[in-house]
Amino acid sequence: MNTPSSLEELIESLRCLPGVGPKSAQRMAYHLLQRDQRGATRLAAALSRAVELIRHCQKCNSFTEHDVCALCRSVKRDASMLCVVETPADLLMMEQAQCYHGLYFVLMGRLSPLDGIGPKDIHLDRLLQRATDGIVTETILATNFTVEGEATSHYIAELLRTRGIRTTRIARGLPVGGELEHVDSGTLAQAVIERHAV
Amino acid sequence: MNTPSSLEELIESLRCLPGVGPKSAQRMAYHLLQRDQRGATRLAAALSRAVELIRHCQKCNSFTEHDVCALCRSVKRDASMLCVVETPADLLMMEQAQCYHGLYFVLMGRLSPLDGIGPKDIHLDRLLQRATDGIVTETILATNFTVEGEATSHYIAELLRTRGIRTTRIARGLPVGGELEHVDSGTLAQAVIERHAV
Numbered sequence: 001m002n003t004p005s006s007l008e009e010l011i012e013s014l015r016c017l018p019g020v021g022p023k024s025a026q027r028m029a030y031h032l033l034q035r036d037q038r039g040a041t042r043l044a045a046a047l048s049r050a051v052e053l054i055r056h057c058q059k060c061n062s063f064t065e066h067d068v069c070a071l072c073r074s075v076k077r078d079a080s081m082l083c084v085v086e087t088p089a090d091l092l093m094m095e096q097a098q099c100y101h102g103l104y105f106v107l108m109g110r111l112s113p114l115d116g117i118g119p120k121d122i123h124l125d126r127l128l129q130r131a132t133d134g135i136v137t138e139t140i141l142a143t144n145f146t147v148e149g150e151a152t153s154h155y156i157a158e159l160l161r162t163r164g165i166r167t168t169r170i171a172r173g174l175p176v177g178g179e180l181e182h183v184d185s186g187t188l189a190q191a192v193i194e195r196h197a198v
Numbered sequence: 199m200n201t202p203s204s205l206e207e208l209i210e211s212l213r214c215l216p217g218v219g220p221k222s223a224q225r226m227a228y229h230l231l232q233r234d235q236r237g238a239t240r241l242a243a244a245l246s247r248a249v250e251l252i253r254h255c256q257k258c259n260s261f262t263e264h265d266v267c268a269l270c271r272s273v274k275r276d277a278s279m280l281c282v283v284e285t286p287a288d289l290l291m292m293e294q295a296q297c298y299h300g301l302y303f304v305l306m307g308r309l310s311p312l313d314g315i316g317p318k319d320i321h322l323d324r325l326l327q328r329a330t331d332g333i334v335t336e337t338i339l340a341t342n343f344t345v346e347g348e349a350t351s352h353y354i355a356e357l358l359r360t361r362g363i364r365t366t367r368i369a370r371g372l373p374v375g376g377e378l379e380h381v382d383s384g385t386l387a388q389a390v391i392e393r394h395a396v
Contacts, residue, residue, distance in 0.1 A: 003290070004263040006244070006251045013244035016237025017215075018229045024217070030286055031216045032245070033252050033261060034306055039214025040245045046204070046211035047242035050227070051235050053204045063231060065202040088228055092201070108232055 062088045062106040078102040083140045086110050105130055111152040131165050141169045260286045260304040276300040281338045284308050303328050309350040329363050339367045
C-alpha cells in the first residue's frame with residue numbers, strides 16, 4: 001500500500017531493459033527519484049527522441065536517422081568490400097579496430113532455430129541483394145564464433161557460394177599478445193588448423 | 199561517424215542508471231531500439247510521470263504522490279511506534295516481513311562523512327520532531343549493520359537518548375534456518391553477545 005502507482009509503473013517499465021530484474025528495477029527507480037531527477041527527465045526525452053528518429057539504414061541495415069547512414073554514403077569507403085556482422089555493436093568494434101575500410105551489412109541477429117529466428121529475420125534476402133550488386137567483389141563474414149554465429153556464417157557462405165560470390169571468414173586464433181600456456185585448447189587447436197605460410 | 203546523435207544521447211542518458219557503464223548502456227539502447235520500442239516509449243512516459251508526481255511524504259519522508267503517504271494516513275497503524283530505515287526499499291522489506299505495524303521514518307540515506315553526508319542530509323531534525331510528537335513512545339532503529347548504518351544508528355540513539363525517548367535497535371544474529379557451521383564468525387560472535395534469557 002506504500003508504493004505510489006507512478007512509482008510502481010516506473011519500476012515495471014524499467015524491466016524492459018536487458019538484464020534488469022525486479023530488484024535492480026526498484027533500485028534504479030529509487031536512485032533516479034532520490035538522486036537524479038534531471039537524469040530521469042533527460043533519459044525520458046532521449047528515449048522518446050530515439051524511438052522517433054532511429055530507423056534502419058536501407059543499405060547496411062544498421063541504425064541511422066536517415067534513409068542511408070553516413071558510413072554507407074561516405075565516398076571514402078571501399079564499396080567493393082562487404083563485411084557481415086551480427087549487431088551494430090559489432091560494427092562499432094570493427095570500426096574501432098581501424099582495420100577495415102569497406103561497407104557493412106548488419107544482420108541484427110543470428111540464425112537461431114530454437115528461438116524461431118530464421119533467414120528472413122536476419123534479412124538474408126537484402127544481404128544477397130547487396131552482395132550481388134555488381135560492385136561488391138568480396139563478402140567478409142564477421143559473425144561471432146559462437147555456435148549460432150558459426151551456423152549463420154556457414155548458411156550465408158553456402159548461399160553466396162552458389163551465386164559465385166567470393167566469400168571469406170575472419171580468422172580464429174590466439175589473441176594478440178596471447179600465450180599458448182593461457183589459451184583454451186579449442187582456440188589453440190583452431191590456431192594450428194588455420195595456420196598459414198610465412 | 200556511424201552512431202546517430204539521438205542514439206548517442208540515449209546511450210549517454212542511460213548511464214544515469216546505477217550500475218550501468220558505457221557497455222551496458224550501449225547494449226540497452228540497441229536492445230530497446232531493435233526489440234522493444236514499445237517498452238522504450240512506456241519507460242519514457244513512466245519516467246516523466248514519476249518525476250512529475252512523486253515527492254516525499256511530510257511525515258515519513260518516503261516516496262508518495264500525496265502530501266502524506268497512505269501508510270502514514272492509515273488508522274490501522276500503531277502511531278506509538280516509529281521505525282527508522284535508510285531507504286524506501288528497506289521500508290518495503292519491513293512491510294514484506296509483516297512483523298511491524300507501527301509508522302516509519304525514512305532517512306533517504308545514512309551518515310557518511312567521507313561522502314559529505316551529514317545529519318542534515320538525512321533529515322535528523324525532522325526525525326527528532328516525529329519522535330518527540332508526544333504520541334511515539336518507542337523508536338526502533340532499523341538501519342543496516344554496515345559501518346555507516348551502525349554509525350547512523352549510534353548517532354540517532356545518542357540524539358534521542360538525551361531527549362529521554364525510548365530507543366531500540368533491531369537484533370543481530372544468525373539468520374532463520376542458519377547453521378553455526380556456515381555463518382561468519384563476526385555474526386556468530388554478535389549472536390553470542392546479544393544472547394537473551396529463554
